[in-house]
Amino acid sequence: MKNFIVLFVFCISLFSFGQKIKEDKDQILLDGTAIAKVEKDKTGTQFTYTSLSNPSVGIIANLKTYKIDAQNSKSWLVVTTLDGSRKSEVNFELMSFTLNYKKAVAELLAKKYNLFTANGIDNLDAFFSEDRPSISGEMDKLKDAGKADEKELATLNYQIHSTEKLVFSGEVPEDAFTSKYNDAERKEFMSKVVAKYNVAMVQNSSPYPVLNIEISSLSGRVLVKAVDRGGKLVVALTQSGKTFTYTPSVVYTTRSTTAETERLVKELVDKSYLNGQKYMTLSEAEVLLDAKKADSATKLEEAKLNSSNIYDKKGYAIDQKGEKLEGQLSIDFEKVGPKSSNGMVDLDSAGDGKAVKVVAKNEKGNLRTYNYKAKENVLFSILNDDNTETKFRALLVKLESTAPRDNSSLDLGALAGASLASASWKFFKEVQYTDKMSIYEDLPSKTYVIKIPTQEKGFQILVKKGKEDKFLNKLKEYVGDSIASSDLEKIDFSNLEGLKNLTDLYSNFK
Numbered sequence: 386m387k388n389f390i391v392l393f394v395f396c397i398s399l400f401s402f403g404q405k406i407k408e409d410k411d412q413i414l415l416d417g418t419a420i421a422k423v424e425k426d427k428t429g430t431q432f433t434y435t436s437l438s439n440p441s442v443g444i445i446a447n448l449k450t451y452k453i454d455a456q457n458s459k460s461w462l463v464v465t466t467l468d469g470s471r472k473s474e475v476n477f478e479l480m481s482f483t484l485n486y487k488k489a490v491a492e493l494l495a496k497k498y499n500l501f502t503a504n505g506i507d508n509l510d511a512f513f514s515e516d517r518p519s520i521s522g523e524m525d526k527l528k529d530a531g532k533a534d535e536k537e538l539a540t541l542n543y544q545i546h547s548t549e550k551l552v553f554s555g556e557v558p559e560d561a562f563t564s565k566y567n568d569a570e571r572k573e574f575m576s577k578v579v580a581k582y583n584v585a586m587v588q589n590s591s592p593y594p595v596l597n598i599e600i601s602s603l604s605g606r607v608l609v610k611a612v613d614r615g616g617k618l619v620v621a622l623t624q625s626g627k628t629f630t631y632t633p634s635v636v637y638t639t640r641s642t643t644a645e646t647e648r649l650v651k652e653l654v655d656k657s658y659l660n661g662q663k664y665m666t667l668s669e670a671e672v673l674l675d676a677k678k679a680d681s682a683t684k685l686e687e688a689k690l691n692s693s694n695i696y697d698k699k700g701y702a703i704d705q706k707g708e709k710l711e712g713q714l715s716i717d718f719e720k721v722g723p724k725s726s727n728g729m730v731d732l733d734s735a736g737d738g739k740a741v742k743v744v745a746k747n748e749k750g751n752l753r754t755y756n757y758k759a760k761e762n763v764l765f766s767i768l769n770d771d772n773t774e775t776k777f778r779a780l781l782v783k784l785e786s787t788a789p790r791d792n793s794s795l796d797l798g799a800l801a802g803a804s805l806a807s808a809s810w811k812f813f814k815e816v817q818y819t820d821k822m823s824i825y826e827d828l829p830s831k832t833y834v835i836k837i838p839t840q841e842k843g844f845q846i847l848v849k850k851g852k853e854d855k856f857l858n859k860l861k862e863y864v865g866d867s868i869a870s871s872d873l874e875k876i877d878f879s880n881l882e883g884l885k886n887l888t889d890l891y892s893n894f895k
Contacts, residue, residue, distance in 0.1 A: 406495050408488040412437075413501060420505045423487055432490055435467070436505025443467045443506050446490050448477060451524045461520040462490065464512075471513040474520045534659055541658055541666055545647040579603065579665045579673075582650050586639055596637050598653055608664075609657045613637075618653065622662045629660050685721065693718040693828030695767060700774075702743050702757050702765040710755060712745030714765060716777075716812065719829040738811040738829070741765050741777075760810035776815040782834050782843040783808040784827060808842055817885065821892040822864075824884050833884055837864070837891070846878050867894040 407414040413421040413434065422440070424433040430450075435443035447463040460477040480492040495501035499508050581601055586594035596613035611620040614630075621628045635641070635649040658664060665673070689696060694717050701711040718738040741763065743755045757763040759779035766776045813825035813834055825834045825843065836843040844863045848856045857873055868890050876890075877883035 404495070406488065406492045406501065408485060408491060413491050415495070415501060415503060418503070420501060420503060421491075423491065425487060429486065432487055433467075434491070434494075434501075434506055438505045441467070442509070444494075444500065444509070445469075446494065448486060448490065449521065449524070451527065453527065459520075459524060461524075462493070463521065464494070466509065466513070471509075473513050473515070473517050475517065476520065538655055538658065541654075541664060542668065543654070543664070543666070545651050545654075579670050580608065584637070584646055584650065594639075598650065600650075600654065600657075609653065609662055611653055620653065620657060620660070622657060622660065625661055627661055629656070631656055688721045692721050694721060697744075698767045700765060700767040702741060702755075702763055704757065705762045710743055710745050712743045712755075714741060714743050714767060716741040716765075718812075738813075738827075739809070741812065758810070759812050763812075765812070776818075777812045778815050778825065779810055780813050780825060780834065780836055780843040781808055781810050781841060782813070782827075782845060784811075784830065784832075784834075784845055785847055786830075813843070816881065817888065819888065819892060822888040824881070824888060833881065835863075835884065835887070846884060848878050864891060867891055 404416050407417070408423065411423055412419045413423055419437055421434050421436055421443075425431070426433075430448040432446045432448075433443060434446065435441075443466075445465050445467065447465075448460065449463060450458055450460045452458045462475050462477050463472065464475065465472045475493075475498065477490075478493055478497070479489055480496050483489050483492075491501060498512055500506060500512055502508070579602075581603065583599050583601075585597050587597040588594045596611075596618075598609075598611040598618075599607050600609040601607045607623050609620060609622060611618045613619075616636075617630050617632050619628065619630050633649060633652055635645050635652065637645065637649050641649075654664070694715075696715050697713045698715070699712075700714040701709050702714065703709050716738060739759045741757050741759075743757065743765075744752055745755060747753050757765070762779050764776065764778050766774045768774060811827075813827055816824040816826050816833070818824075820838065822835055822837050825836065826832075827834060827845070833846045834843040835846065840863060844860065856878075857870070860873060861868075861870060868887075872890055873887075876887055878887075
């Protein structure tokens, strides 16, 4: 008897599956006969079915959909009785091809769950008595996980290809260090980049180019490497050795736009971050940048203190007309800042002692800046703490290079036979002034210059090893017949006392 009942139910199910379901004028038709009424709400996803033979018997079916990612989504039905006292959830499946949701839902409920029969809405007890898992609950867990991921990604807080504060950026353009960009723009750009990426179609053993993406630190260490495999990206996190696979939402080709490339990279960074690859966040980058700036500022202040430059010192300047201006004086005798990337001294850099700045009050009592150039034959003086003065005079001198004070890599041997200098006007510290011969110091090079009124230019005291005779010949030419060669040869030109002996000899002869 039991076997007969099972066979009977099985036959009923087969019969039901063979029946044709149709939706027409808000009615559900079974093999052409109307059996139930259907109402659709404004959203188009909730359907109320009631039996035509007994309108008090019916069900409500809500079609739910959750988008998991760009390629995947989940749809299911939440089925309840009219009074909401019983509920069950089932996966939404298409039993035949149709674009009509009312028909698709009715087909599923009729053919798979036998809820629609010739009697109308039927077999409700059997349907609701079956214990089914809550699909909505499962999707809520996915949503909560997604929200947690979004919150975690929000802490990463980065952008791709933007001129604002970046954590990630693409490869530096080939023309980045040309005249198209100034120094400030280049420094600002590079200071905001903490990682780089490279997207390319690489042709290795495969006859076709394969999408290859690498995200690396500025030091060049690869953090993330992704390779296309049949439309999916196989991703390796090189630091942890972890791998994972996902289908990108962007189909990348050699004709992809910059925006598409950025979306591709951003998605890869998101996925790799959630899989364990930790990046420097924007807030962390800003802390690091602030620390670097503070360190640079400290080093700059130290460099200023150790330099020969003058910053905001009380004093005065006298122009070639004899007019005197008192105020705060500043002058750069040498460039203060980092050396170039190759470690060479920048001989043509700013800070050459050719101009002095004076901040003083004008006739209206307002502070303004006055600039005096050395070639205008200006004299200026700095007031020292002990009320003495240190004077500086503008001279026309041909200065030759000396070894830098920090012993950076200037090849003096290569420069030995040639002079990189040409005569130019600049300010020199006055050491000893007489109407016959005066001594001045070039502060950056720590070399001395002598000047006699009958000569237009000053003469630099710089004796190079192996070039002593050449130096003496030039000095003899500069001072004329006033000092015998034998006397010049006895002078020690390596110190200030020797130069004072030179000026004494010259003054006594005259």
